[in-house]
Amino acid sequence: MSAAGLKCPGCGSSNVVEDDLHAQRQLVCADCGAVASEGLLTHDTFEGRDVSYSWTAAVAKKPCLNQINGQQRVTAICRALRVSKEIEDQSKTYFKQAYEHQSFIFVSLQKKENLAGCCVLLSCRQLDWPITMGTISSLLEADTLMVGAVYQELMKSLKIQAPLVNVTDLMEAHCQEYKITPHDVHEDLAEDHRDLNKRALALVEVAADSLIVTGRKPVPLMMATVFLAWQSLNPNRLRLKTTLKKFCLLAKMRKHKAAITRVAEIKGALCKLGKEIPWVTDAVTPENVVRHVEDIVKNRSALLRSALRTHEAALQQDRDEPTDEESEAAQRPQANWGNRVLFAPPCVTRAKKRKAEPESLKDVTGDEDISDGEIDSYIRTPQEAREFALSQAALLTQTETSK
Incomplete structure (x- = not known):
């Protein structure tokens, strides 16, 4: 069969035909026998170039087993959090980019496992899906500090920034984690998540006005406000007798140790505001302040003022009519100014006390006399004893000579 329009590169003849005698079909010149075209070996992108082995025999690079497991872990976390499809796809993309990045090639398997959760957390924060690092750590059963370190390394490696979130943004998602719906618990203990979220947010605002939020981790604070919100929405005898530990067991939540302190701090702030309610005649104490939470949050601004x-006014009265003890206290420097204000940051009210200096180290100038017994206690070897004896003898001789 002749190839129309093709000329022999040797003699220029147009009598070029197909040659089927070889493994590859070729176009040869019927007049001089020169090869006009080698067909498949030099077609398309390979035309005029040497064909390397990698182009002809190489296969597509397949992900390793750990990378496949990591992608499956990303999917499992996204399904557990019920995030959108967009967040799930972006998390998988971030995981693939980070896994193949040089910063995460030679790292431990545990760090690669945490990387999956960090990719989900990064995508959630970029796409405004409220979630805490504590939640991711719980799903991974990993230490929060380690997850935080991997999260920072992830953003640095991919050169990506994520917006910071505050407590109010996280509260709605946090409230939904508590299993206290009518399908989960008894009717007297059940609460709607929307009502719980609204009351918990109001208590967060009280905590913010009282500077309790300053410098604090969000999860223990949210747990404390959810617990107090649950008690105050229906302050019956059963709920008021329920402790934070029992509430967490009831709601199938892992209790944070710091949440107990946050509960006490918020109750203290509520008591200071509850005492200003005009129609409350009984004393407001941490034991009964939960019953007044609804009135406090409704009139928060007025009660705060x-x-x-x-x-x-109480401080002014103390300054005008000081007692003997107050006069002595006024003359001493006050290290903690938080005692003079109604609300102060936690770093002031709970300042760490410095360790007192031992009595033996006080008023030491370095010029004190050293007793013989103390000198003997420093002598350890016979050579040191001989040297000390010789020095003492030389000193005695020098003293007698000077006389």
Whole structure:
């Protein structure tokens, strides 16, 4: 069969035909026998170039087993959190990019496992899906500090920034983690998540006004506000007798140790505001303040202003009519100014006390006399004893000579 339009590169003849005698079909010149075209060996992108082995025999690079497991872990975390398809796809993309990045090639398997959760956390924060690092750590059963370190390394490696989130953004998602719906618990203990979220947010605002939020981790604070919100929405005898530990067991949540302290701090702030409610005649204490939470959150701004005025008036009265003890206290420097204000940051109210110096180290100038017994206690070897004896003899001779 002749190849139309093709000429022999040797003699220029147009009599070029197909040659089927070889493994590859070739176009040869019927006049001089020169090869006009080698067909498949030099077609398309390989035309005029040497064909390497990698182009002809190489296969597509397949992900390793750990990378496949990591992608499956990303999918499992996304399904557990019920995030959108967009977040799941972006998390998988971030995981593939990070896994193949040089920063995560020679790292431990545990760090690669945490990387999957960090990719989900990064995608959630970029796409405004409220979630905490503590939640990711719980799903991974990993230490929060380690997850945080991997998260920072992830953003640095991929050169990606994620917006910071505050407690109010996280509260709705956090409330849904508590299994206290009518399908989960008894009717007297059940609560709607929307009502719980609204009351918990109001308590967060009280905590913010009282500077309790300053510098604090969000999860223990949210747990404390959810617990108090649950008690205050229906302050019956059963709920008021329930401790934070029992509440977490009831709601199938892992209790944070710091949440107990946050509960006490928020109750203290509520008491300061509850004392300003005009129609409350009984004393407001941490034991009964939960019953007044609804009135406190509804009138929070007015009660806060009233509490500040009351506190300032009490301070002014103390300055005008000081007692003997107060006069002595005024003359001493006050290390903690948080005692003079109604609300102060935790770093002031709970400042760490410095260890007191031992009595033996006080008023030491370095010029004190050293007793013979103390000198003997420093002598350890016979050579040191001989040297010390010789020095003492030389000193005695020098003293007698000077006389």
